[in-house]
Amino acid sequence: MEVKYRLITALDDVTSVDIVLLGEMAHGESSYCHLGFVPEKLLGIAARFASGDDSFFVMAYEGNKPVGVFVGDIDEYYFSHDMVATDFVWYVVPERRGSRIGIQLLDLFEGWALEKGASDVRIGQSTNITPEVFEGLLKKRGYKFIGTNYRMGT
Numbered sequence: 642m643e644v645k646y647r648l649i650t651a652l653d654d655v656t657s658v659d660i661v662l663l664g665e666m667a668h669g670e671s672s673y674c675h676l677g678f679v680p681e682k683l684l685g686i687a688a689r690f691a692s693g694d695d696s697f698f699v700m701a702y703e704g705n706k707p708v709g710v711f712v713g714d715i716d717e718y719y720f721s722h723d724m725v726a727t728d729f730v731w732y733v734v735p736e737r738r739g740s741r742i743g744i745q746l747l748d749l750f751e752g753w754a755l756e757k758g759a760s761d762v763r764i765g766q767s768t769n770i771t772p773e774v775f776e777g778l779l780k781k782r783g784y785k786f787i788g789t790n791y792r793m794g795t
Contacts, residue, residue: 642703644742646749649691649698652684659700659707660687667710667732671768672792690714690729697726697753701733701742709733711746715757725761726754738771744778765790 649656664683668674690696690712701709712729728750733743747764754762764784766775776786 644708644740644745645702646745647700647702649687649700651691652688656700657684657687660684660710663700663707663710663732663734664730666734667730667768670770673767675794687712695757697750699746699749701746703737707734708737709742709746711750713750713754715754715759723760724758725763726750726757726759727763728765731764747782 652660661680661683664680664687665678668678687698690698693714695715697711697713697715699711700707709732711731713727713731714729715724715726717723718725731743731746731750733740733746751762762784764779766772767790780786
């Protein structure tokens with residue numbers, strides 16, 4: 642089945658259900674899974690990204706089924722006027738990993754970032770979903786590993 646990529650510029654009832662579905666799946670696989678999941682909060686943030694001039698929000702669909710999402714934004718670095726595009730969420734449902742969906746979502750984000758004048762594109766990972774595949778894909782595309790995040794739970 643053909644995958645369609647939909648730029649999200651406003652939320653409607655169908656889109657909202659799909660966003661909550663993918664959001665809950667991504668949350669469950671993330672390092673944040675020990676924290677609460679509040680659909681209303683997610684939809685508020687999603688609405689902000691959907692309507693933002695400096696925001697990128699694309700969902701991938703196979704037929705009517707949501708199978709992936711990429712959300713990011715662009716802003717100036719805090720120390721200069723150079724622009725940096727960063728991801729907020731990049732997620733593909735488990736049964737479609739290994740397909741081109743994730744790569745196509747990243748292609749779309751990178752293209753958008755260049756059109757917006759980004760000097761850098763920065764992608765992070767807050768899950769432990771095949772980190773070796775994630776790292777290999779990004780290195781192949783010219784990304785360099787520059788650090789890590791640590792978390793202390795309370």
